Amino acid sequence: GNGTALTGKRVVITAGPTREPIDPVRYISNHSSGKMGYALASAARAAGAHVVLVSGPVTLPAPAGVEVRGVLTAQDMLREASRAVDEGCDLFIATAAVADYRPENCAGDKIKKSSEAMSLSLVRNPDTLATIAGRTDAPFTVGFAAETADVERYATEKMQRKKLNMIVANDVSAPGLGFNSDNNAVTVFWPGGNESMGPDSKTNIARRLMAMIGDHLGEVAR
């Protein structure tokens, strides 16, 4: 990477978990801390990009020079990410761990404890990454894949199905890597090859990823 590949480019990144309400005091979520997405936003900013970070609920400070737009649910994430892409976007990176399903109904009052068992009806959430990648004016699109087995097969299958330019696969089965940790190890796949990085800090992985994405952005005319 020549380090200036992102000068003036508009980058939109999703990060963190989503929260899907069950009732006024409960929700379904996951262990994403937002660290990977925030590190990528910092690295993109340092490489000269204009960065909008669409973030689920996390406890991280906004990276310097980055515009953070907070969201809660997967539906909010799709709406805010689409709005940010509408404003102009050369590169879209989805690091968020979005809930695939949400409760069909959010109870108006706190659900009371009564019978021994209860069930919750869930419905599919919209897929922000697939929606952005499927636009006729789609930016260069990079997805993440959190897998615990058959990482390469699932990641490349996801890249083709969602029409991505690149996919970053994390093996989240390794202890101390991936979700809610400071470190990560990834393999990046694109239609012409792959490259592994780490284990290393998310900060270093993010810098190397942004340099690599910058090189590919320069090569792919879209």
Ligand code: PMT
């Ligand atoms: O936040 P950290 O604690 O730093 O952890 C980082 C991470 C492990 C969460 C991150 O590196 C990561 O792997 N994010 C993707 C997590 C995931 O579960 O991916 P997935 O296989 O469910 O989804 C594949 C891709 O589609 C992802 O780019 C995801 O953002 C996107 N997606 C998925 C579902 C959905 N409804 N909308 C989406 O945009």
